[in-house]
Amino acid sequence: MIKININGVQRDIDAEPEMPLLWALRDVLHLSGTKFGCGMAQCGACTVHLDGQPVRSCVTAIGDIGAGKITTIEGVSGNVAETVQAVWTELDVPQCGYCQSGQIMSAVALLSENQKPGDADIDAAMSGNLCRCATYARIRSAIHEAARRLEA
Amino acid sequence: MYPKIFQDQSFAKPLASLVSTRRSFILGTVATAAGLAIGYRMTGPARAEDAPAAAPVHPFQPYIAIAPDGAVTITSSQFEMGQGSYFGIATLVNEELGADWAQISVEGGAGNVAAYGNLAWGGAAQGTGGSTSMTSSWERYRKAGAAMRIMLVEAAAREWAVPASEIKAEMGNLTHASGKLASYGEMAIKTDGLVLPAEIPLKPREMWTQIGKVDLKRFDSKPKTNGSLPYTIDVQLPGMATAVMIHPPKFGATVKTFDAAKAKALKGIVDVVQISRGIAVVAENMWIATKARDLVTVEWDESKAEQRGSPEILAAYREAAKQAPANMARNDGDLAAGFASAAKVLEATYTFPYLAHAALEPLNAAAMMKDGVVEVWGGHQMPDLYQYIASQIAGVTPDKVKLHVMRSGGGFGRRAVFDADVVAESVEVAKALDWSRPVKVQWTRENDMRGGRYRPAYVHAMKAGLDGKGNLIAWANHIVGQSIMTGTLFEGMAVKNGIDFTSVEGAANLPYAIPNLGVGLTTMTTGVPVLWWRAVGSTHTAYAVEAFLDEVAEAAGKDPVEFRLALLKDHPRHAAALRLASEKAGWGTTPATGRFRGVAVAESFNTVVAQVVEISIPSPGAVKVEKVICVVDCGTAINPDQVVAQMEGGIGFGLGSILAEEITLTGGVVDQGNYDTYAPLRIDQMPVIEVHILPSENPPTGAGEPGVPPIGPALANAVYQATKKRVRTLPFAKGLTA
Numbered sequence: 061m062i063k064i065n066i067n068g069v070q071r072d073i074d075a076e077p078e079m080p081l082l083w084a085l086r087d088v089l090h091l092s093g094t095k096f097g098c099g100m101a102q103c104g105a106c107t108v109h110l111d112g113q114p115v116r117s118c119v120t121a122i123g124d125i126g127a128g129k130i131t132t133i134e135g136v137s138g139n140v141a142e143t144v145q146a147v148w149t150e151l152d153v154p155q156c157g158y159c160q161s162g163q164i165m166s167a168v169a170l171l172s173e174n175q176k177p178g179d180a181d182i183d184a185a186m187s188g189n190l191c192r193c194a195t196y197a198r199i200r201s202a203i204h205e206a207a208r209r210l211e212a
Numbered sequence: 213m214y215p216k217i218f219q220d221q222s223f224a225k226p227l228a229s230l231v232s233t234r235r236s237f238i239l240g241t242v243a244t245a246a247g248l249a250i251g252y253r254m255t256g257p258a259r260a261e262d263a264p265a266a267a268p269v270h271p272f273q274p275y276i277a278i279a280p281d282g283a284v285t286i287t288s289s290q291f292e293m294g295q296g297s298y299f300g301i302a303t304l305v306n307e308e309l310g311a312d313w314a315q316i317s318v319e320g321g322a323g324n325v326a327a328y329g330n331l332a333w334g335g336a337a338q339g340t341g342g343s344t345s346m347t348s349s350w351e352r353y354r355k356a357g358a359a360m361r362i363m364l365v366e367a368a369a370r371e372w373a374v375p376a377s378e379i380k381a382e383m384g385n386l387t388h389a390s391g392k393l394a395s396y397g398e399m400a401i402k403t404d405g406l407v408l409p410a411e412i413p414l415k416p417r418e419m420w421t422q423i424g425k426v427d428l429k430r431f432d433s434k435p436k437t438n439g440s441l442p443y444t445i446d447v448q449l450p451g452m453a454t455a456v457m458i459h460p461p462k463f464g465a466t467v468k469t470f471d472a473a474k475a476k477a478l479k480g481i482v483d484v485v486q487i488s489r490g491i492a493v494v495a496e497n498m499w500i501a502t503k504a505r506d507l508v509t510v511e512w513d514e515s516k517a518e519q520r521g522s523p524e525i526l527a528a529y530r531e532a533a534k535q536a537p538a539n540m541a542r543n544d545g546d547l548a549a550g551f552a553s554a555a556k557v558l559e560a561t562y563t564f565p566y567l568a569h570a571a572l573e574p575l576n577a578a579a580m581m582k583d584g585v586v587e588v589w590g591g592h593q594m595p596d597l598y599q600y601i602a603s604q605i606a607g608v609t610p611d612k613v614k615l616h617v618m619r620s621g622g623g624f625g626r627r628a629v630f631d632a633d634v635v636a637e638s639v640e641v642a643k644a645l646d647w648s649r650p651v652k653v654q655w656t657r658e659n660d661m662r663g664g665r666y667r668p669a670y671v672h673a674m675k676a677g678l679d680g681k682g683n684l685i686a687w688a689n690h691i692v693g694q695s696i697m698t699g700t701l702f703e704g705m706a707v708k709n710g711i712d713f714t715s716v717e718g719a720a721n722l723p724y725a726i727p728n729l730g731v732g733l734t735t736m737t738t739g740v741p742v743l744w745w746r747a748v749g750s751t752h753t754a755y756a757v758e759a760f761l762d763e764v765a766e767a768a769g770k771d772p773v774e775f776r777l778a779l780l781k782d783h784p785r786h787a788a789a790l791r792l793a794s795e796k797a798g799w800g801t802t803p804a805t806g807r808f809r810g811v812a813v814a815e816s817f818n819t820v821v822a823q824v825v826e827i828s829i830p831s832p833g834a835v836k837v838e839k840v841i842c843v844v845d846c847g848t849a850i851n852p853d854q855v856v857a858q859m860e861g862g863i864g865f866g867l868g869s870i871l872a873e874e875i876t877l878t879g880g881v882v883d884q885g886n887y888d889t890y891a892p893l894r895i896d897q898m899p900v901i902e903v904h905i906l907p908s909e910n911p912p913t914g915a916g917e918p919g920v921p922p923i924g925p926a927l928a929n930a931v932y933q934a935t936k937k938r939v940r941t942l943p944f945a946k947g948l949t950a
């Protein structure tokens with residue numbers, strides 16, 4: 061039994077330690093907001109926070125998390141997250157929406173570290189998150205707009 | 213996404229005949245499971261079982277249901293894969309219905325071709341493609357909304373004993389000057405016995421408040437920002453198992469023998485079964501299934517498999533391109549005489565690779581049998597066909613198949629397949645387990661990338677002749693590649709005189725006035741399965757035509773915009789789009805230092821798009837697309853901001869393919885397996901995009917695909933300005949450095 065703190069709750073996962081967090085979240089805990097896109101840290105659809113830092117859950121083994129605190133799209137909260145989610149909706153960023161949990165987790169992590177990211181910061185923080193619908197123009201606008209609102 | 217040929221009604225006939233053999237099943241469905249359960253629940257019951265025996269039959273019943281609490285559920289005939297069809301349809305309904313957007317939700321419909329058949333294809337089959345969703349829905353869903361409002365108003369008029377003309381219906385409420393007020397939900401249960409007028413009048417354009425509203429927001433964005441929107445991958449059913457597929461490494465190979473002893477020893481494994489398309493490894497969850505898959509050894513029979521690599525396939529295409537075309541798709545004037553009298557002749561050959569759709573949600577479907585009914589969850593883009601195929605596999609009549617239409621995480625054409633691939637697999641696996649439990653087949657990225665159904669590879673041999681004054685007097689375009697439709701259910705209708713329209717669209721209907729014009733096709737056969745890929749034929753034809761035309765304009769000593777406009781006298785929509793794009797881009801002015809421009813215009817699916825790109829060259833062999841000006845004429849723009857979104861997305865999707873995407877094969881085996889080797893566009897490569905929608909009072913045409921075709925040639929033409937190099941082999945990662 062592996063114990064992990066997920067969204068502030070201590071969860072028991074009956075699985076082998078090498079099971080990727082992605083599948084523990086989705087198939088064991090039924091937290092399906094975190095998505096599968098590639099399984100090899102190429103697309104970012106599975107992005108969650110580990111102690112506030114964005115990590116790809118598809119390559120994060122549950123046995124390696126230890127006392128780290130995991131936050132998923134279902135549990136992400138606070139001023140930055142709420143602002144990002146609100147702006148994302150207002151600008152109608154999502155098309156199919158499948159990548160957007162990961163995009164939002166990456167964007168929240170970026171804005172939590174960097175209150176006023178420039179375009180190059182956005183490129184660096186977000187280029188691990190594929191959007192096959194190519195909603196990138198709106199993702200960029202939404203991050204800038206969220207930064208403006210958070211500053212105000 | 214179906215090509216233009218399907219706008220010809222004849223397309224739907226093969227499917228219609230398949231459907232008509234089960235006519236009684238369709239009617240039966242309307243009256244039972246699908247019809248009333250999702251129907252127009254004026255009298256209140258929420259489930260078919262609760263419906264009174266003489267439930268009101270209403271022509272708009274399959275489209276809208278209003279619950280007593282006011283919730284409006286719209287059933288969409290059109291599949292939602294991100295392109296906004298649900299929002300477009302909801303906008304059409306709500307323009308007439310006047311509900312509160314907060315009360316509106318949309319579900320995917322299936323199993324009722326009379327109601328959901330695509331009207332752009334003659335209505336005989338349900339399906340989504342060819343950017344026809346709004347064309348098909350334009351009258352149908354506005355009428356459904358209007359009919360619903362009329363019934364509600366009539367009900368209130370009867371209840372309050374006031375004339376219907378004095379009742380206002382807006383924001384989900386009915387009101388009368390006397391102070392009477394009722395919600396739509398309250399009145400929906402009081403419509404018994406009311407009869408609709410024969411004619412349902414629609415609001416005139418001047419009175420629209422929803423259609424064309426620039427700041428109307430999608431009703432479905434929020435659940436996409438908090439992870440709550442369910443896709444097929446998220447389907448959870450009691451006792452459900454997950455299956456991972458082992459497909460043949462070469463197209464056309466089949467299983468000879470397999471050994472699953474080691475896999476079956478794993479804890480959590482359910483079974484390993486052989487089905488028609490390979491081996492399914494079934495486990496309690498995806499992780500165990502994936503691990504077990506690696507323990508299965510399979511011996512394949514490759515006697516009928518495609519053994520060639522893509523270099524050999526393309527070499528054969530290039531060889532064929534040197535010969536005369538097998539068939540002519542267009543033959544105007546006298547081509548030979550035209551070239552004979554030309555003062556200058558140009559030739560160029562363009563090569564296009566296979567491309568994968570690579571939607572972010574890898575293909576999947578879930579199936580189970582309950583009380584003799586097979587239920588299938590998936591991205592059912594061609595539901596009639598999938599229902600039929602599922603019934604054949606399960607050995608039940610089609611009325612015993614219920615499809616649950618999920619939204620998909622992208623699609624780009626890949627969820628509309630002739631053999632129902634992953635949908636069929638899910639039913640086969642569930643059956644192989646004796647229907648003992650629900651099963652979800654979830655493809656890995658590698659299954660998806662190597663699963664075929666690619667945008668076909670193509671070669672275009674181009675030749676143009678200019679007279680002494682620089683007039684374009686002869687144009688020959690020989691297209692060589694694989695047909696999408698040949699060998700499918702639709703071949704008889706879609707392939708005429710040796711011409712598959714999907715191979716030549718965008719080239720055979722060339723808008724430019726050229727007196728001697730020939731477009732020929734030589735169809736090649738390979739074992740690599742191909743399919744429509746966002747914008748279909750125009751993904752290669754527009755590039756060949758518009759990049760080559762740029763070469764011709766230069767040889768004629770003319771400005772590329774002026775040159776095109778002179779040839780577009782009979783195509784005012786093309787000319788208008790091109791004019792506005794060049795004006796907005798400052799065409800004719802000198803770009804900033806280090807910036808270079810290129811232009812292209814293309815029509816696909818009755819929508820015209822012109823684009824001007826501005827690029828820089830950060831280092832030799834590299835290209836940065838800085839900015840794209842995009843002008844679109846798609847008739848009436850129902851959701852203007854979503855037209856903008858589709859242009860942005862189409863440009864990004866197209867640009868990724870032009871820059872770096874390519875599926876190659878070595879000895880019949882696909883080289884790419886994941887996003888490390890198959891590289892869609894990322895945010896750091898996304899240009900600034902400015903979209904202008906040409907005002908139009910024409911009925912809506914498409915928006916999902918037409919943003920794609922012009923970006924490649926516009927970029928190629930800009931790259932030439934910067935480097936003096938004509939990129940004729942795609943992607944640029946290969947062609948620019950070659």
Ligand code: FES
Nearest residue numbers: 097098099104118
């Ligand atoms: S699924 Fe983890 S990065 Fe793609």
Ligand code: FES
Nearest residue numbers: 157159191192193
């Ligand atoms: S919105 Fe579809 S993949 Fe990003």
